[in-house]
Amino acid sequence: MRIFSGIQPTGNLHIGNYLGAIKQWLDLQHENDCIFCIVDLHAITTSYDKELFRKEILDQAASYLAAGLDPEKVIIFVQSRVKEHTELCWILNTITPLGELYRMTQYKEKSEKYKNSESAGILNYPLLMAADILLYDTEIVPVGEDQRQHIELTREIVRRFNSKYGEVFVSPKEKLPSKGARIMSLSDPKKKMSKSDGKESYISLFDSPEEIKKKTKAAVTDTGKTIKYNPSRKPGISNLLTIYSLLANKRIEEVEKEMKGKSYKALKEETGDLIVKELHPFRKKRRELLSREVYVEEVLKRGEEKAATLAESKMGEVKKKMGLW
Numbered sequence: 046m047r048i049f050s051g052i053q054p055t056g057n058l059h060i061g062n063y064l065g066a067i068k069q070w071l072d073l074q075h076e077n078d079c080i081f082c083i084v085d086l087h088a089i090t091t092s093y094d095k096e097l098f099r100k101e102i103l104d105q106a107a108s109y110l111a112a113g114l115d116p117e118k119v120i121i122f123v124q125s126r127v128k129e130h131t132e133l134c135w136i137l138n139t140i141t142p143l144g145e146l147y148r149m150t151q152y153k154e155k156s157e158k159y160k161n162s163e164s165a166g167i168l169n170y171p172l173l174m175a176a177d178i179l180l181y182d183t184e185i186v187p188v189g190e191d192q193r194q195h196i197e198l199t200r201e202i203v204r205r206f207n208s209k210y211g212e213v214f215v216s217p218k219e220k221l222p223s224k225g226a227r228i229m230s231l232s233d234p235k236k237k238m239s240k241s242d243g244k245e246s247y248i249s250l251f252d253s254p255e256e257i258k259k260k261t262k263a264a265v266t267d268t269g270k271t272i273k274y275n276p277s278r279k280p281g282i283s284n285l286l287t288i289y290s291l292l293a294n295k296r297i298e299e300v301e302k303e304m305k306g307k308s309y310k311a312l313k314e315e316t317g318d319l320i321v322k323e324l325h326p327f328r329k330k331r332r333e334l335l336s337r338e339v340y341v342e343e344v345l346k347r348g349e350e351k352a353a354t355l356a357e358s359k360m361g362e363v364k365k366k367m368g369l370w
């Protein structure tokens with residue numbers, strides 16, 4: 046199966062990104078044809094620091110490798126280095142009704158956040174994402190729950206393009222993790238964990254043990270005493286149970302049983318300890334990779350060459366069908 050997914054290079058990857066997306070990538074890489082992208086052109090739709098950006102992109106590549114992606118098996122590349130992504134994005138703009146973009150939840154959330162100062166890029170964001178997916182005949186897109194709607198829109202675009210110009214694109218399916226599709230913020234467990242919020246709200250894959258313990262200890266819970274999974278009534282406790290169960294590879298009920306009769310404080314401590322233990326190898330590997338910048342750049346260069354070959358060929362097909370030069 047052809048697999049494609051991407052994450053924006055905006056700051057540190059957090060355990061939401063890991064449990065929602067990257068953990069699936071690691072499982073999929075062995076038996077599929079995988080392409081993992083650093084979507085820098087998506088990241089520039091909101092404000093970013095141009096002096097730091099290159100470093101953040103390299104850091105993201107080092108993080109992918111540190112998390113366990115094998116560059117001998119998968120293609121890892123930077124989106125802006127393959128020009129066909131923006132080229133196809135324009136074409137998709139011409140066949141997509143505006144109404145479909147306005148109703149995207151992520152657009153509504155982001156435009157609310159930036160009040161009337163949002164760019165057209167925020168609205169058109171899903172079209173660039175659809176271009177990413179469609180250039181590579183992607184069949185499966187492993188993402189967190191928040192991206193499901195964008196994949197549905199991509200399928201709609203495929204249907205529209207193929208019926209207008211002839212069969213060119215493959216219709217992709219999202220792959221969501223069974224649990225943990227949505228890890229919640231530690232400081233506001235009714236919101237998803239997100240790297241655009243305050244540092245105390247998420248745990249980075251590369252936080253120090255002290256930081257991890259401090260953040261889990263301060264996680265917002267409720268005034269009750271019973272450790273029970275109930276996302277609507279006990280969002281904070283349920284979130285900790287979810288994180289624990291995913292990292293320990295145990296079912297939620299099993300974790301609930303283990304924690305029965307224990308205090309919230311104990312649950313927080315044990316979750317913190319488990320996160321520290323599970324993330325330790327990532328931290329070590331990332332530190333090592335960050336000192337091998339030339340190697341990381343080489344991995345990206347190799348990925349770019351392979352991705353460009355596929356993308357050029359697909360774009361050729363698209364133009365031919367559309368009667369473009």
Ligand code: ATP
Nearest residue numbers: 053061062065066188189226227228238239240241
């Ligand atoms: P933003 O700051 O824009 O919210 P983000 O932290 O959500 O960014 P993205 O780059 O948008 O990160 O997402 C990368 C991948 O991680 C996507 O597949 C997304 O579904 C997944 N993901 C992000 N946040 C979570 C979360 N809290 N729980 C589960 N999966 C998540």
Ligand code: LTN
Nearest residue numbers: 049050051052084087174177178
């Ligand atoms: N919009 C996605 C990131 C993304 C992506 C993609 C994911 C951009 N292009 C293609 C899967 C496939 C997000 O997580 N915010």
